Amino acid sequence: MARTKSPTRRSDILLAARNAFNARGFAGARMADIAHEVGISKAALYHDFASKEALFEALTGELIDAMLPEAAPADFGEIPAPDLLRGLIAVMAQRLTSPEMAFVPRVIIGEGMNFPDLARSYHDRAIMRGLDTIERIIRHGIARGEFAVADPRQACRTVVGGVLFGAIWKVVFEPVGAEPLDPVTLAEVHADTVLNGLRVRSDGS
Amino acid sequence: MARTKSPTRRSDILLAARNAFNARGFAGARMADIAHEVGISKAALYHDFASKEALFEALTGELIDAMLPEAAPADFGEIPAPDLLRGLIAVMAQRLTSPEMAFVPRVIIGEGMNFPDLARSYHDRAIMRGLDTIERIIRHGIARGEFAVADPRQACRTVVGGVLFGAIWKVVFEPVGAEPLDPVTLAEVHADTVLNGLRVRSDGS
Amino acid sequence: MARTKSPTRRSDILLAARNAFNARGFAGARMADIAHEVGISKAALYHDFASKEALFEALTGELIDAMLPEAAPADFGEIPAPDLLRGLIAVMAQRLTSPEMAFVPRVIIGEGMNFPDLARSYHDRAIMRGLDTIERIIRHGIARGEFAVADPRQACRTVVGGVLFGAIWKVVFEPVGAEPLDPVTLAEVHADTVLNGLRVRSDGS
Amino acid sequence: MARTKSPTRRSDILLAARNAFNARGFAGARMADIAHEVGISKAALYHDFASKEALFEALTGELIDAMLPEAAPADFGEIPAPDLLRGLIAVMAQRLTSPEMAFVPRVIIGEGMNFPDLARSYHDRAIMRGLDTIERIIRHGIARGEFAVADPRQACRTVVGGVLFGAIWKVVFEPVGAEPLDPVTLAEVHADTVLNGLRVRSDGS
DNA sequence: TATGAATGAGATTTCATTCAT
């Protein structure tokens, strides 16, 4: 067994942990397996992370950080709101459906009850931030005369929902045989639907 | 402690099981707690359900059954597609966010990896059925000249996504302090958005 | 393995626990060994005692209870104080040096720092009670003109000390080869010394 | 962290070890804590002491050495036995109740079963030596006509017991709230009691 | 049928101790 700490040890552990938590959930994952996958002893694992919970929290914390949307600019200037929204949806879809990130919503939903801090942190830092950005884009569109929305705050949920559905689809249903989903197409169609709705438009847009 | 088998014992157990799985997840829930909550011994519990897994599957099976949409009519006749969709969204939102049902998506997402059959069954029986119904409504609308959609199959995900988001919000985030969500408003706004989109409509519909 | 709980199971466990704690100390004793000695599984042990600490505390609690001096009478009447003291010393010596009880002081001294409640309880219930009784006997003797003591409270410690020394001798030193000690002789000589002192008495008593 | 071996390193370690063993017992004390308190690495600790046991034995050995009474003179000459005894009791009480030394009896009693050599060594080197000295003083007193004792060997235990009681009181019971004990008073009263006994003396000594 | 008692098979965690640098 290697006696010298590899420079990527911490990431190796976090990766193995992600796999384990992903495959079996928090309770089902075993520290022994994680250590074994990294190629170190259980005790070495505990040298880096004080407990299973600490490891779990470090992992989710890092992933949530990595997933956070860059702070949107304070002022969208002259950029058309539809373009902004299309772009945001594309980014969200790409992030949430990537294998590393798709782990996050699944875990929040699946383990949130046992880790209220985690759920709260995700709500405050990721969800609220995303909803706020969307709302600002919608209001930007209203100000520019591009959008007409009665309740911008609520409408955001429609935007997020479609992307979330895609993430869950990939993580939960594809592994059991559901038809694979292309994130790019998903994002485009979702953006179209959200922007134009289903109804025919007499203005031909 | 009830000594005589109550006629509702099976439901009592399922209810207690739902509470337990809901509160702690599959792995975290303890058979002893479930038995205790029902007021029977663990052995009696095992008399009715052969194992924790069997109990879990019976519970989710019943809930999925209860959640299934009534078979939609083969032909929607002359009913306007927007009305159909509005109605369906309202029903879905009400079901998925009701306390009994909100449990289901959470559990599928959280424990799906450990219960592939459950995930598959939910996918085949609930999700696909829901998506099919929505798709048929969309095609009905297209045929009636009410809807204009490039890819009806994909657009369905937008419809489902908004409702799913509401269910997850209630189950995962409200308990940790998120602003409560009114399912009726959610459904209405979501339906509006899905039908009309965000863009201004020059036709004034 | 016996499936039926023997009526003496609890005592069996406590006895095995006493042996184990006696032989290895609290930290060194192993629940597995205790269970094995009783002939039950570890889990069965945990069925009766929720934790190692609980077992330890139950054991010490019972032993301290069993060791407590009967409440001395409120009034010693016409009984000569020397007789009272001789009797008390004999009883204390017999109790403290019996195999079951000698365990107690040893454990209090050895584990007291880790179980402050235990030390406190022993101090309050056993030590103080013993000292009080001795003090009352001394004051009884002073009142009767039999004793002459400047500081009765402090003098009590001499009385207790000799007995304690005997208990520790038996438990700590005899097992490593010290000359065995006869408790009866110990008590008699100690009582003589305490009553008469070492100095010659011109009164010939 | 000191990088250079301080000239007092060995004593620093022994001091930290004493604190640790004192506070948590042998099993409870952790090498990591001791090293940390000294400000060196665990490996450095192992450089000076081959094992936890070795450290423990070195510590107790030094303390026992330091506690040993100076060899009493072979002949007490004309010194009155009561004075000799008074002096010895004072010295024993002062040593045994001093913070550094009080550790010793506690540890012998608490961990003796796991360290028979230690117990034996303490018995042979400290206890027996103390008892012998006391016995010689008593015989000296008998020879001088000052003492009248039937069984000098046994009576010694009364002398030691009172002092031991004080040491245990300080280490075990004072930390949990027992009334503090003044060693000088203890020694004086104990000496008085041992010399004169409780009974009234008609000779007025 | 219902139950209290019992258990087997782990899981996490701890720590004295050792190596490679």
Next chain:
DNA sequence: CATGAATGAAATCTCATTCAT
């Protein structure tokens, strides 16, 4: 010499599940 890193070998405790009454 000193150290950070690593480990092996337990030990406590948990819980789904079964058995005898």
